Amino acid sequence: MPKLATVDQCTGCMLCVDVCPHDAVVPQYKNGFYYPSINYTKCVECKLCEKKCPVLKKVFIKNEYLDKPFAVWSKVPLRRIGSSSGGFFTELAYYCFEQASVRNMPCCIVGVIIQGKSVEHRIIEKKEDISLLQGTKYLQSEASGIYEQTLQFLRKGYLVLFSGLPCQVDAMQLFLDKKQYSGEILTCDVICNGVPDGRLLELDIGNNFPDLKQIISFRDKLKGWNKCLAFTYERENGSICRLPIEQSFFLKAFKANYALRKCCYKCSYSTIKRNTDFTIGDYWGNTYSVEEQFKGVSLVISHNVRATEILKKNQTLFFYPVLWEECLRGNPRLYSGKRIIQYAIPRFIINRLLNQRRYSILKRLLTDETGAVSEKRYWWIPFKIWTILLKHIESKYREYKLKKILNTYKNEKY
Ligand SMILES: Cc1cc2nc3c(=O)[nH]c(=O)nc-3n(C[C@H](O)[C@H](O)[C@H](O)COP(=O)(O)OP(=O)(O)OC[C@H]3O[C@@H](n4cnc5c(N)ncnc54)[C@H](O)[C@@H]3O)c2cc1C
């Protein structure tokens, strides 16, 4: 019988679903995340799924190329404002369409869209649809099928831009290994903090806004990029509601890292060097002005010569090189995939409460509310003290890891 990655290790990339030639692996939604499930009556025990699983193969970064990191933003205001950071992804998507038309090739972009109350990977073939992929969606997309569909487009000679979480982009590359196609693929992953437990959002929706028809966004720039975390949705009656992070315990828990997928507490993709073409994220270092900071700035790391040239050739992008220290300080997920063991306690407690759907207690633990939830019981106080302590220990741990990585990067030659 095939043995896939364990529940604790599995990233949910769903590569095993696309790899199985007998449709014996199906995605299953369990405890807020997607996991593969094997139908043993269909399975012929070829073990192809086992051989391809990125976790079982052990994540291997073979790329040694390293350019300077760049702070980047789009010169087109509408493209920048609709994006989560500086709009690099949107510019890259437009660039692909333009290049494809010059080279007389068809083009498509693979990315994540919001579909009602969930998110999913989708392929778009029209420039006008790029906006559907724009913006960060803080949920894990169910990616099964996307690898095979992308291969079909490559076989038809398309220029493809594939974007997603690092574990999904790695899965795409492993899927294409040794496959023949006439098209061309560019890959772009994000700096990834981890994916949150979908049950948090379900509980938040059920109790806070049951008339939700469609999620619109998870962050925006209405109050400036620094205060971007807000949950916006359309109600059944067509009106639009915006909840800042203080009112959404889903966003609070995500930001605090208490309810992420288990593998995201020890992620092998949290590295500077990667196998993808581009890595993108938020640039929190010094920018030219407060105004630029307000509008959002992308951090872009190109991982090969082709990617660096694409970045430098793009006429609608403004970019300048930044120091490693400045970008690493604001982005620990570029050098540390491990979260300290102390997270295990809050994660365990939150998980138990989610299983029992204890909304009011969760709300007390995850927000700053001080009103009585369980009258005179103050058992939640140790939890709060523990989490304050946790933040302190983690910042020390990060500082230690940062010093270590900066020592290495001093010796990097550009
Ligand atoms: C779960 C998650 C965690 C992140 N954590 C960090 C972090 O810790 N630090 C940091 O600097 N940046 C993080 N990012 C990336 C950041 O939020 C921006 O997406 C990034 O800066 C790109 O911004 P942009 O303006 O260039 O493009 P945008 O238009 O904002 O980004 C769109 C791109 O993101 C992809 N995308 C959006 N949601 C998802 C999703 N759920 N799964 C896979 N791909 C998705 C789209 O396909 C598209 O490629 C995270 C993103 C996600 C989805």
Ligand code: SF4
């Ligand atoms: S291929 Fe991906 S989804 Fe399947 S077991 Fe491995 S990590 Fe999990």
Ligand code: SF4
């Ligand atoms: S062993 Fe082969 S047939 Fe069975 S689930 Fe894996 S890939 Fe499919």
Ligand code: SF4
């Ligand atoms: S933290 Fe790592 S394992 Fe988790 S979603 Fe991001 S890339 Fe995948």
